[in-house]
Amino acid sequence: MSMLTARNHTPGFAHPxxxxxxxxxxxxxALARPTTPQRIxxxxxxxEPLGAALGAVILTLCDEQTPVWLDSALRSAPEVEAWIVFHTGARIVDAPADASFAIASSPETAPAxxxxxxxxxxxxxxxxxxxxDARACAGIDGLTASGPGIRETRTWDGAGLPDGFLPQWQENRALYPRGVDLILAxxxxxxxxxRTTALTGALQHGLDRRSA
Structure with a gap:
């Protein structure tokens, strides 16, 4: 048995x-109560470099019916792709447009x-x-969220959002009922x-990150 094949069998959930x-x-x-963290x-x-929370989300949501896109950092680690395929049966795709789930190892590598x-x-x-994967990400000054699942408005630091995210999100929300949903692990x-959540309050051309 090759080393890569052995790694295919590294454990997933202890109690699947x-x-x-x-x-x-x-x-x-988390999706019903936008911007409110939920403990897992x-x-x-x-x-590595697949984080534990990100891995848990993948094991839970992905299966043989869900094509998955991985960013270059994850795709360049063969054991990551092998682990996902072995435990979920998901098909790894080359283009973000073909994916049901797009997985980014950091905000910087997230697709538009x-x-x-x-x-x-x-x-x-x-x-x-x-x-x-939003581990150890800095927050953002001045974001306010509103919409279904939020009483009136909620101030949010947006830790884990990519730079320049706000205008993308506003355009995405305008497409409702179409649109992308986001999970930060x-x-x-x-x-x-x-996609129903409105975000306001940060710069339109980007996001002001607090110093770490």
């Missing part, structure tokens, strides 16, 4: 059904929202979800940003 249900509930709650405490150790599938008016559920939590 129970752990997947727990993470699924956290992700759904991932008990999984995927190969316009590069992802937005679904159609008849089938908005065919749109993609962007999942970003932190060290022990996930945060959701569904």
């Amino acid at each position: 059904v129970r752990d997947a249900q727990r993470v699924f509930r956290a992700v759904m709650e 405490d991932p008990v999984v150790a995927p190969p 929202l316009s590069a992802l599938s937005r679904g159609t008016d008849e089938e908005p559920h065919e749109s993609a979800t962007l999942v970003i 932190h060290e022990h939590t996930v945060c959701g940003l569904p």
